[in-house]
Amino acid sequence: MIHVSEHSVTVVRLDDTSSAAREEIVLGVQGLLLARGVIVPNDCRDALWQPSEWKPGPAARTAVVEPVDWFDSFLDTANNGVDIRGERDVYHPVENDEAPRCAKCAAAAPASYTDSADWLEAWMTAGHEPGFTCDQCGWSGPVGDWSGQFGVLIGAPAVTFLNWPPCSPALITDIRGLLGGRTGIVVSHW
Ligand SMILES: [Zn+2]
Structure with a gap:
């Protein structure tokens, strides 16, 4: 049996907000990613193969740090969707699990x-x-x-890029701005 390794990056809002506000934030994030052509609606969703509501759009290339040689295969690969969730959820790094470090002196978590x-x-x-x-x-x-991108976080709304090449810092900053409040990142691997 072949084990295909997968990864994801989630940007999640940590501060609580009302369900009306969360709904508005989700629409705002969707609007930005759609307007830039980073995502388009996934017209052939499949529970196992392509479960996400969104898939890479015509300008997905502009959302990544630098072109990677596997970008074209990424576009054809299984599970390259984007999830934008309004409900509170747990984001676990799975195999990447690593405790965060002190934001002041970088010591290990207690x-x-x-x-x-x-x-x-x-x-x-x-x-x-x-x-x-x-x-x-x-x-x-x-x-x-605490600093780190490999610890479990809980919050809402959240945006998850499944198996994408690394997203550009500018895009991540824009998403964090739209999510509002305090946000965190969870980089998962499984
Ligand atoms: Zn410290």
Whole structure:
């Protein structure tokens, strides 16, 4: 059996907002990506092959950092969709899983982060983003303010690019701006 490895990049809003506001944000992100031709509606959705509502558009090339030699095969590959979700969800790095680092001194996350999943459980059920204090310098911050792109995050709305080449920083900045509030990135691999 051949294992085809897949990856995704998710940009997620961490701060809570009303469902009306989330709906408006989703429309705003869709509008921007459609206007730039980065995405188009996926007219042949398939639960296993192409489950996303959106697929790469005619200008998808402008959304990536630099042309990659596998871009054409990427356009034909399985599961190259874009998901734009308005409901709160969990974004897990899967095989990339790596604890974030202190935003001030870059020390590793404390044992309370790495040795227990209670904070994640509480974040999922109670909805409050947990905070952690650095063992080394004493800095404290909500988990989304710690540095890294390989830790689990929860929030909404979120935009996920499935199996895309790396997106340009300018596009990511625009998406973060439209999501509003504090945002985070989860780079997943499975
Ligand atoms: Zn620190």
